Amino acid sequence: xxxxxxxxxxxxxxxxxxxxxxxxxxxxxxxxxxxxxxxxxxxxxxxxxxxxxxxxxxxxxxxxxxxxxxxxxxxxxxxxxxxxxxxxxxxxxxxxxxxxxxxxxxxxxxxxxxxxxxxxxxxxxxxxxxxxxxxxxxxxxxxxxxxxxxxxxxxxxxxxxxxxxxxxxxxxxxxxxxxxxxxxxxxxxxxxxxxxxxxxxxxxxxxxxxxxxxxxxxxxxxxxxxxxxxxxxxxxxxxxxxxxxxxxxxxxxxxxxxxxxxxxxxxxxxxxxxxxxxxxxxxxxxxxxxxxxxxxxxxxxxxxxxxxxxxxxxxxxxxxxxxxxxxxxxxxxxxxxxxxxxxxxx
Amino acid sequence: xxxxxxxxxxxxxxxxxxxxxxxxxxxxxxxxxxxxxxxxxxxxxxxxxxxxxxxxxxxxxxxxxxxxxxxxxxxxxxxxxxxxxxxxxxxxxxxxxxxxxxxxxxxxxxxxxxxxxxxxxxxxxxxxxxxxxxxxxxxxxxxxxxxxxxxxxxxxxxxxxxxxxxxxxxxxxxxxxxxxxxxxxxxxxxxxxxxxxxxxxxxxxxxxxxxxxxxxxxxxxxxxxxxxxxxxxxxxxxxxxxxxxxxxxxxxxxxxxxxxxxxxxxxxxxxxxxxxxxxxxxxxxxxxxxxxxxxxxxxxxxxxxxxxxxxxxxxxxxxxxxxxxxxxxxxxxxxxxxxxxxxxxxxxxxxxxxxxxxxxxxxxxxxxxxxxxxxxxxxxxxxxxxxxxxxxxxxxxxxxxxxxxxxxxxxxxxxxxxxxxxxxxxxxxxxxxxxxxxxxxxxxxxxxxxxxxxxxxxxxxxxxxxxxxxxxxxxxxxxxxxxxxxxxxxxxxxxxxxxxxxxxxxxxxxxxxxxxxxxxxxxxxxxxxxxxxxxxxxxxxxxxxxxxxxxxxxxxxxxxxxxxxxxxxxxxxxxxxxxxxxxxxxxxxxxxxxx
Numbered sequence: 001x002x003x004x005x006x007x008x009x010x011x012x013x014x015x016x017x018x019x020x021x022x023x024x025x026x027x028x029x030x031x032x033x034x035x036x037x038x039x040x041x042x043x044x045x046x047x048x049x050x051x052x053x054x055x056x057x058x059x060x061x062x063x064x065x066x067x068x069x070x071x072x073x074x075x076x077x078x079x080x081x082x083x084x085x086x087x088x089x090x091x092x093x094x095x096x097x098x099x100x101x102x103x104x105x106x107x108x109x110x111x112x113x114x115x116x117x118x119x120x121x122x123x124x125x126x127x128x129x130x131x132x133x134x135x136x137x138x139x140x141x142x143x144x145x146x147x148x149x150x151x152x153x154x155x156x157x158x159x160x161x162x163x164x165x166x167x168x169x170x171x172x173x174x175x176x177x178x179x180x181x182x183x184x185x186x187x188x189x190x191x192x193x194x195x196x197x198x199x200x201x202x203x204x205x206x207x208x209x210x211x212x213x214x215x216x217x218x219x220x221x222x223x224x225x226x227x228x229x230x231x232x233x234x235x236x237x238x239x240x241x242x243x244x245x246x247x248x249x250x251x252x253x254x255x256x257x258x259x260x261x262x263x264x265x266x267x268x269x270x271x272x273x274x275x276x277x278x279x280x281x282x283x284x285x286x287x288x289x290x291x292x293x294x295x296x297x298x299x300x301x302x303x304x305x306x307x308x309x310x311x312x313x314x315x316x317x318x319x320x321x322x323x324x325x326x327x328x329x330x331x332x333x334x335x336x337x338x339x340x341x342x343x344x345x346x
Numbered sequence: 347x348x349x350x351x352x353x354x355x356x357x358x359x360x361x362x363x364x365x366x367x368x369x370x371x372x373x374x375x376x377x378x379x380x381x382x383x384x385x386x387x388x389x390x391x392x393x394x395x396x397x398x399x400x401x402x403x404x405x406x407x408x409x410x411x412x413x414x415x416x417x418x419x420x421x422x423x424x425x426x427x428x429x430x431x432x433x434x435x436x437x438x439x440x441x442x443x444x445x446x447x448x449x450x451x452x453x454x455x456x457x458x459x460x461x462x463x464x465x466x467x468x469x470x471x472x473x474x475x476x477x478x479x480x481x482x483x484x485x486x487x488x489x490x491x492x493x494x495x496x497x498x499x500x501x502x503x504x505x506x507x508x509x510x511x512x513x514x515x516x517x518x519x520x521x522x523x524x525x526x527x528x529x530x531x532x533x534x535x536x537x538x539x540x541x542x543x544x545x546x547x548x549x550x551x552x553x554x555x556x557x558x559x560x561x562x563x564x565x566x567x568x569x570x571x572x573x574x575x576x577x578x579x580x581x582x583x584x585x586x587x588x589x590x591x592x593x594x595x596x597x598x599x600x601x602x603x604x605x606x607x608x609x610x611x612x613x614x615x616x617x618x619x620x621x622x623x624x625x626x627x628x629x630x631x632x633x634x635x636x637x638x639x640x641x642x643x644x645x646x647x648x649x650x651x652x653x654x655x656x657x658x659x660x661x662x663x664x665x666x667x668x669x670x671x672x673x674x675x676x677x678x679x680x681x682x683x684x685x686x687x688x689x690x691x692x693x694x695x696x697x698x699x700x701x702x703x704x705x706x707x708x709x710x711x712x713x714x715x716x717x718x719x720x721x722x723x724x725x726x727x728x729x730x731x732x733x734x735x736x737x738x739x740x741x742x743x744x745x746x747x748x749x750x751x752x753x754x755x756x757x758x759x760x761x762x763x764x765x766x767x768x769x770x771x772x773x774x775x776x777x778x779x780x781x782x783x784x785x786x787x788x789x790x791x792x793x794x795x796x797x798x799x800x801x802x803x804x805x806x807x808x809x810x811x812x813x814x815x816x817x818x819x820x821x822x823x824x825x826x827x828x829x830x831x832x833x834x835x836x837x838x839x840x841x842x843x844x845x846x847x848x849x850x851x852x853x854x855x856x857x858x859x860x861x862x863x864x865x866x867x868x869x870x871x872x873x874x875x876x877x878x879x880x881x882x883x884x885x886x887x888x889x890x891x892x893x894x895x896x897x898x899x900x901x902x903x904x905x906x907x908x909x910x911x912x913x914x915x916x917x918x919x920x921x922x923x924x925x926x927x928x929x930x931x932x933x934x935x936x937x938x939x940x941x
Contacts, residue, residue: 039465039538058538059436066435066462079443079465080456096442096456098449133536 005030007315008092008100010082010253011108012036013045014301015282017064018308019106019315024072026316033075033100035082035092040132041066046301046343049163051135052142058132082109085257087275092253104277104315107254107265108308111247111283119151119243122216125226126151126241129160142240145169147224149238151213152178155340157244158197165201172203172238174213174228181246182299183330183340192332199336210234216241249284262286266295269321271311279315281307287322300326300342348544349379352402352412353492355485356429357421359388359395362485366421367399369489369506375557375730376502378546380407382843384727386917387667396425405547407730409694409843413922416541419488421470423455430455435462438539440491442484443467464539466495473527483524490525494532496543500525553732560698560724563731564654565590567702568626570737574600575625577614579607579633582666583722584656587628608633612640612653616715619644619651620781622744622771624706626652631660631673638681641715645685645806647781648759648767650709650744654702657721659916668916669722671839672891677717678868678899686807688712689868690819691719693842695729697865703739704819711743711816712809713766719867721890723918724840738818744769749776757788761801765809810869821866822874825849827858832932834882835861836875836908838896841889841919848924857932867896870903879904884931886911888924 007023009016012034020032043061050061069076081095085107091099113130115123127141128134142148147170150157158180161171173179175194185193197204207213211231219227219237228236249264259273260266265280267273267287273280282304286295298307306325313320331339353370357363364385371383382402388395400415402408414434420426420441433439441455451457459465468491474483486507493503507525511518549555558566564587568576576595578588588604595602605611611627618625629637634655644651657673659665677689688708692701698720705716747768749756758779760767767788770777780790785802787793814821826849833852837845842863852859862878864871879885885908887897894910901908911927913919929935 039467041461059540066460069461075457076461077456078459078461079467094454094456096445096449096454097447098445098451098454098457100451136536 005103006101007032007104007106008102009034009106009108010036010092011110011282012038012042012076012078013108013110013282014304015108015110015308015311016106017042018305019108019281019312020072020074022309022312023316024074026312031075032073033077035077035080035094035100037079037081038131039079041069041076041078043132046159048129048132048135049160051132051139052163052167056136056139061132082253085254085259085278087258087278090277102277104279106308106311106315107251107273107278107280107284108282108311109250109253109284111249113243114245114248115243116245119213119216125216125218126243129156129242129244138240138242141225142169146239147172147237149174149226149228149236149241151241151243152176152181152245154178154181154244154246155183155342157242158338158340159343160242161202162200170203171201172205172236173197174205174207174236176207176212178245180330180338182297183328185330193330193338196332196336196338200338205236247283251284262295264295264297270314270319271307271322272314279311281311298324298326299328302326348405349542349546350402350404350408350412351417351541351543352400352415353417353419354415354429354432355399355419355421355488356426357397357485358425359397361397361421362482363397363421364399365510366485366489367401369486369503369510370399370492371401371728372506372509372557373489373493373498373503374401374403375555376505377498378549378555379403379405380547380730381557382408382411382727382729384411384723384918398429401728403543405544408847409729410847410921411918412847413920416539417492419492420455421485421488423453426455427458430458430463431460433460433463435460436540437463438466438495438541439463440466440468440488442470444469444471446471466535468531473531474524477523477527478520480520483521486521486524487528487531490528490530491532494529495535495537496541497533498543500529550732553734555730555732557728558695558731559726559728560692560695560720561586561656561726562590563695563698564628564702564718564720565594566733567699567739568652568706569594569598570699571624571703571706571739572741573624573626573706575615575618575623576600576602576627577605577611577618577625578602578627579605579611579629581608581630581633583658583725584628584630584633584654586725587654587656608636609640612637612644612651615651615653616640616644616647616649619649619709620647620772624652624710625650626654626706628654628656630656630658630666631676632663634673634676634680638676641687642681642683642685643783644715645687646683646783646785648713648769648806649715649781650713651715652702652705652709653715653717655717655719656725657719659914665916667722669918670891670914670916671721671841671889672893672895672914674719674838674867674891674895674899675893677719684803684807686810687714687868688716688810688813688866689719690716690866691839692724692865693837693839693863695724695727696731698724699731699733700738700819701865703737704816707740707743708813708816708819711745711766712813713769714806714810719839721840727840746770747777749774751776755789758790759786759802759805760788761805764812765805766812767805814866814869814871819866821864821871822878823863823865824860824874824878825863826853826860828860830881831858831860831883833857833859833884833886833928834878835859835886835888835924835928836864836878836896836900837861837888838864838867839889844919844921844924845888847921848928851921851925852928852932855929855934857928857934859928859932864896867899870899872903875900875904879906885909886924886927886931888913888919888927890914890919
């Protein structure tokens, strides 16, 4: 065995890949292993709306070619789920019972779409948008000029809706507290932002006005494929129903690891967890932020990428503190549309 | 080709690796695709040792396996890990997602998948256990999974499965359940690979397609040519010729005897041939050595007989389950004295069928032993073969003497213009003669006078030349570019398939290239080879033996410089290696291969 340090990264998204790149640059002789449940190499998730423009070849979404990983000696373990992390012995256990030892661990496992408990029984009738195959499934299910019903409406959903409207699909947004997530819009400002959505072509229904959603069911023969029933007895029919209720960190495997978790992994400003060799970056960590005296989530690819880089720098000897890279405020444009800074990925 | 997909299944002996490959290739053939398939297995029966089933599915018949597989399946990671690199970029790697026991780092296949390959982590064991109550059907789950994943019809695989487990009620039912479970799982998966199965090709008229291996094709050819006696002694990899004949010949009123050894087998074969029967034996290198003396007898007594020889790694007992082409010199020159014989070497499974049938015709027509030289790769590999609806072989090509009312002293070895003397069979009135291993005169009586020895020797050699013009048989055939070429390949036996593949790849790179397939090695098609070599700036002779035996024969017949490419990898020669050599000879830069 060589004496080279083994850096293990859980997750192969923006943070994980940025960290790997930085680690390779700053620690050329090290071993780098990136573990991800995804079967795809790192691809541009933000670009998934392109699937609706007819682009179905996932290779065109890939950020780095296979050669990049070979050249940089980054062992990419795809379709591999971590089930446990042992911070004392510095090992992680994979679902297939393989044990990997690490010298440093970066948890950049990201987040998955959140589905409120009351909707979980309808999951088979809802279509997600978190993975490439889910985007393809929606695109293949949706008829020409089809009707999409969006529940919640976080910024990922609103971004997709912009494309769908442009492609002359009908989008009905069932707005609630998750609309505009992760942006925080005050009650006072909300009517202006809802109006902006309507100005952009959305049909917006405030869920509260109908007493909230009572049920989702299969549409009757001859009608669109999905039927929504509200507590006031009214109904809404659409071809596809998609939930967009924001994200929750993927951290199941960290339970019992000995590392502090609140909603996300709690990290110091240098992105180190409560274990000195374990760091976190991305949507799954809450960073101690002195200005507000609490642990905060930071969103958007610029922030996530910066976290990946910072974590790698600190893993390799730097001692730098996190500073947000992104203005997270939702904006209204002069022509009456909303614009999220998280959409600035192109 | 619209469809050109190679599947490799790697497992341990006892995993059902070969059985899975067999069901898959039969299913693919029934769908209508052309298939070539070759299995590697250890000498041991069960419990350890690597097994690999490889099949290439295409819409035009291919005669070699590809260097890279499109789909690689692991039934045993410890054996499959060294082969992960065999899956091509964007190809699929299918493996067990769970493990029974804890694993150290790197012991799971997923640790070795290249970023360019597409992982399919399938709960194979779980699917087998849920569908059958046990994990034994993992191999069948995999077959179903591949068919489902590739969106191919399930029914042909079900029929292949039924055929394989015929009469085994419960086992058949469980395997069907496993196949369906795998199929449903495959359908469920989102495909990320770029593997394509196009529509299968239309069936040829006047022929029916069958999935068959080289030894089975030999048997089919022998039966279609009307073999009526066979004497043999089992030896790998020729044994299955006798096994198959043993089940088929009695149905046709023909006779087969397992003799006490190879010497008895060839002796009895020659005896039957002398008696007028269509007689054959089958063996491998060690057996051929034992037969050498009696083959000489067949030559001097001018007895029609056919010897099927499937080569394996040598010398001596050598490597019974490994591929090699190192018995060529033995087949052509083996034995003492000037003992010319016909040696033909098929290059593919269809060729095995045709060579087997033609061998009987030639043996009778030219009154000599004919060796049909196969090798382990050809004997065991499967191909889809379009068999003619009517056998194309002549039932009797003997030249019999009209001995009615003949005077005493039948001249069995009379000197004729073409060297073939009309024969008689025992009991034929007026046809009585002496057949002996001694040099003889035209009556067959011992004679050691120089003039007679010269005359009879010349007769025995000259008569074989007509075999080069034997009806329905091309002793050599040219492929590729016509006219002058940068590189010409001359190849024989199963190696020709790899050469042809390499030639096509070289042509795609803009190299003017041609290949000469030599089917008849003795007598050698000198005119055709001379003409071909005259067109070639460089000549490459790839073969799987250490000495370059075929190149030696070629240069003996057509003196000119050639590049000998000899490899003994205990397996078929690699297409990439041949291609690299073509590139080098054509003056192209060849990147050094990674270790």
